[in-house]
Amino acid sequence: MALQKDNILDHCSIEEVIKLARRKIKDGSVPEAISLCQDIIQRFPHNKKAKDLLKKLRSQHTSITIANQDPNPVELKSILALYEQGRLQSALEEVQKLQIAYSQSKILFDLCGGLAKELGHIDFSIKQYGELLKIDPQNAEAYFDLAAAVKSKGELPLAFNYYEKSKEINPLRAETHYNIGNVLKDMGDFENAIVSYEEAIKVKPDYAQAFNNMGMISDEMGDKDAAVKSYKQALKIKKDYYLAARNLVGAPRGSLDFEALELVKPLLYGEKRLALDKVVFKFFEANYIKHTDDLESVFEKFTSANKNKEEKIKSEIDLEISKNESCRRNFQNWIPARQKRNNSEIKKVFILGPSRCGKSSLERAIFSHKKVKPFFETNKLFRTGEKTPSLTAMARDKFQSLTFEDVFYRDEEWLIENDYTVITSTDPTLMYNVKEIHENIADSFFIVVNRDKIDLATEIFMTDYVNNNYYSYSPTSIMKFIDSYYASLAVVQERIPDRVLMVSLQEICEKPDEVIVKIGQLTSMDFELGADCSLPKVKLQRNQFRKYFEKLL
Numbered sequence: 001m002a003l004q005k006d007n008i009l010d011h012c013s014i015e016e017v018i019k020l021a022r023r024k025i026k027d028g029s030v031p032e033a034i035s036l037c038q039d040i041i042q043r044f045p046h047n048k049k050a051k052d053l054l055k056k057l058r059s060q061h062t063s064i065t066i067a068n069q070d071p072n073p074v075e076l077k078s079i080l081a082l083y084e085q086g087r088l089q090s091a092l093e094e095v096q097k098l099q100i101a102y103s104q105s106k107i108l109f110d111l112c113g114g115l116a117k118e119l120g121h122i123d124f125s126i127k128q129y130g131e132l133l134k135i136d137p138q139n140a141e142a143y144f145d146l147a148a149a150v151k152s153k154g155e156l157p158l159a160f161n162y163y164e165k166s167k168e169i170n171p172l173r174a175e176t177h178y179n180i181g182n183v184l185k186d187m188g189d190f191e192n193a194i195v196s197y198e199e200a201i202k203v204k205p206d207y208a209q210a211f212n213n214m215g216m217i218s219d220e221m222g223d224k225d226a227a228v229k230s231y232k233q234a235l236k237i238k239k240d241y242y243l244a245a246r247n248l249v250g251a252p253r254g255s256l257d258f259e260a261l262e263l264v265k266p267l268l269y270g271e272k273r274l275a276l277d278k279v280v281f282k283f284f285e286a287n288y289i290k291h292t293d294d295l296e297s298v299f300e301k302f303t304s305a306n307k308n309k310e311e312k313i314k315s316e317i318d319l320e321i322s323k324n325e326s327c328r329r330n331f332q333n334w335i336p337a338r339q340k341r342n343n344s345e346i347k348k349v350f351i352l353g354p355s356r357c358g359k360s361s362l363e364r365a366i367f368s369h370k371k372v373k374p375f376f377e378t379n380k381l382f383r384t385g386e387k388t389p390s391l392t393a394m395a396r397d398k399f400q401s402l403t404f405e406d407v408f409y410r411d412e413e414w415l416i417e418n419d420y421t422v423i424t425s426t427d428p429t430l431m432y433n434v435k436e437i438h439e440n441i442a443d444s445f446f447i448v449v450n451r452d453k454i455d456l457a458t459e460i461f462m463t464d465y466v467n468n469n470y471y472s473y474s475p476t477s478i479m480k481f482i483d484s485y486y487a488s489l490a491v492v493q494e495r496i497p498d499r500v501l502m503v504s505l506q507e508i509c510e511k512p513d514e515v516i517v518k519i520g521q522l523t524s525m526d527f528e529l530g531a532d533c534s535l536p537k538v539k540l541q542r543n544q545f546r547k548y549f550e551k552l553l
Helices: 014-026 030-043 048-060 062-067 073-084 088-101 106-118 122-135 140-152 156-169 174-186 190-203 208-220 224-237 242-249 258-268 278-289 295-312 314-332 359-366 412-417 428-440 453-461 475-495 505-510 512-523 546-552
Strands: 347-352 372-374 422-425 444-450 500-504
Touching: 014 030, 014 048, 030 048, 030 088, 073 088, 073 106, 088 106, 106 122, 106 140, 122 140, 140 156, 140 174, 156 174, 174 190, 174 208, 190 208, 208 224, 208 242, 224 242, 224 258, 242 258, 242 278, 258 278, 278 295, 295 314, 295 546, 314 428, 314 475, 347 359, 347 428, 347 512, 359 372, 359 422, 359 444, 359 505, 359 512, 428 444, 428 475, 444 475, 444 505, 444 512, 453 475, 453 546, 475 500, 500 505, 500 512, 505 512
Parallel strands: 347 422, 347 444, 372 422, 444 500
Antiparallel strands: none
């Protein structure tokens, strides 16, 4: 049960409290006088004497406010004590009381902004940092905190601007460069994100998190060697860094050297073993032995990890599959409207398919062309950690006027200024909103990537997902999910055949030039791939664990 704050009126009369408040004013303790008046008004909202005195305090003590811009150490200590006790709301209320007397206090604006952000009052937090910057426009820390608050609302371009401002004032803070990199990564601007991480490392050479994030981007862009190098460096700096170790052992079987495995081994076995959740540990260990043990032993580890996870999220599995079925029925009832016409100079290519089907391989082939801007899986509709296969959380009327800027963090004007003519997106959840995209965003096209179902299911089963993808822990659920996902896209192709292209991962790997030509024909774009710039061809191999997976079906 929440404890009620003690009110002085429990022990004194209103007149006694008024007299006490006046004595406090004479003693120069204006905040205490204000607090006493507020205690009266809290209990007796219409008490004229308390209201008049409070009004007088606010109007007549400007000189005190100016002379004492920051509270004294004792007043600040009481706020710190509340914070350390976890009483954040009480601490915020005390700060706001002090702000009446110290209306120009930079310390109080900073405290208020920080406490409000921790309590989830993001808009109020942003306002406080804004007020602080009016007083001190060269406060790099305030811009940094303002950027963090804005980023928590998903306003990434604005957060980028504030971090950049902080960097201009103080270019020697590594965390600022790092956070700029994070914002750019979330916006899909991977190349510039790497530049920012490199800047962070120049300032702070032992910045393990920056190395780890560089590795993640290199992974996404298909540069596995660079990714492994970055993860290893992160672990050399921070030897118990689980995220870097997890990412490192997630590399394909046979791609890690002895040094890499030795960096990870102490985190799994021995005195320095990490204290992880049972399921998390099992996936971590399975990925590690993937590089050391025989195939059958490795698959047994993954099977055990998946069974433990499946028990925890059983109710979520059926829900994901039912959403696919609902989506398919929705598409079957869809009578496509003519796509909106505008003066767009940008072609939008949405590459669709379940996780691990090969969408990224196709995107990498396309963005080898200098006119293509890849957005990977980043978009505004599904923020990291909050993905949901529908836009029902958004107002339905917004669907009727969905714009490019509603989906992506860069607008078309920026793309044109930077000489791009095509964008790509690989977020599989955008399949659920093909209707809205097709009917509202001009020049949108959909490429469906197919892959051998058993190979695909096996790879999904052996992937340790951080968020969602609940179906991935059950072999039968994986197969149902794949079938229902592709069934929905088959209906989409029937409805808008001139906007959909089906390609296989085998074609992408073995005949990439031909695939790019087909995409050019679909979008009426010339990707200018001549004989001197043909794409690398690789023989698509069967998943080496597929025979073990098939036994589970």
